[in-house]
Amino acid sequence: MKTIGVLTSGGDAPGMNAAIRAVVRSGCENGFRVMGIRRGYNGLMYGDMYEMNLRSVSNIINRGGTILYSARSPEFKTEEGMQKAIAVCKEMGMEGIVVIGGDGSFRGARDLSLRGIPCVGIPGTIDNDIACCDYTIGYDTSMNTVMEMVDRLRDTSESHDRCSVVEVMGRKAGYIALNSGIACGATTILIPEVPYDFERDVIERMRRTQKTGKRHFIIIVAEGIGGTQEMAKRIEEETGVETRATILGHVQRGGSPSVRDRVVGSKMGCLAVELLKKGIGNRVVAMQKDEIVDFDIFEALNMHKTIDMNVYNLAHKISI
Ligand code: ADP
Ligand code: F6P
DSSP: OOEEEEEEOSSOOTTHHHHHHHHHHHHHHTTOEEEEESTTHHHHHHTOEEEEOGGGGTTOTTOOSOTTOOOOOGGGGSHHHHHHHHHHHHHHTEEEEEEEEOHHHHHHHHHHHHTTOOEEEEEBOTTOOOTTOSOOBTHHHHHHHHHHHHHHHHHHHHHHTOEEEEEEOOTTOOHHHHHHHHHTTOSEEEOTTSOOOIIIIIIIHHHHHHHTTOOOEEEEEETTTOOHHHHHHHHHHHHOOOEEEEEOGGGGGOSOOOHHHHHHHHHHHHHHHHHHHTTOOSEEEEEETTEEEEEEHHHHHTOOOOOOHHHHHHHHHTOO
């Protein structure tokens, strides 16, 4: 019987469990022995894994996080670490691995594929920052969490005529900030992809809306911009509007996955197994224009994706 493995690596994301479930269930149905590898590449290097069956993935589709746990594993990036992982794969007769994670994890999958262990990557990160994918598992849930949290902040900001500066995650990317900013009706959204001018894009915008009667404000700042506390202080000094800063942090990574993350995770998990069944490795499963497709990992890692400026402009056009 052919043995395959599945692991989750890098930051956890809601919907990873749906993908694991799909890999395990479709793997078992296709006659594979499926090994669940714990804590990403750490588990692969140290043989921390167990055989999964149809029931190992019961009652997980609704759960955030990852039942396989996740880790960042600097040792795996060294040649010595890589060789440890390959030795374990050989010992276990592992003929393919599904790697659920971000593009760092895909680099690891590429390196393993190059050394004869076919890997298929599934994009799992709240940041939506993987170039070959329009959508990554966890992004939708995370944005919904941001929206819910900012709605709460809006209640208190409105009650006190305050400004709320909210920093959201996304590493170097502004996708979470931009789209949740639209959903929250933010006055200004600052993202690393678009240079901004503090006076023009924050202060002037606030003053303009103040003139039309607005008394409370939501400013969304992507973590790639940073400086949220200082920005709040400066806003209060320059506008006289009492201002509070909130850094939402890891609440954005947790929670029960949305419909979209469960469905996309399930579809991607099944396609990854189909590829391994055909003996195809070194691929990344991706969503493009609402279709689930796959790419060569090298090709995927060399792609670039840009923020849609129409969406950015629309956000600010209607925030007046
Ligand atoms: P993400 O997968 O979310 O981008 P990281 O960048 O932290 O998260 O990567 C997760 C893990 O993938 C790292 O801890 C490391 O084990 C592995 N990895 C990252 N970059 C590389 C690389 N260039 N080569 C090999 N493995 C890598
Ligand atoms: O990649 C997901 C993410 O949550 C980023 O948005 C954030 O920059 C980073 O991970 C936080 O990493 P850690 O969990 O190691 O603090």
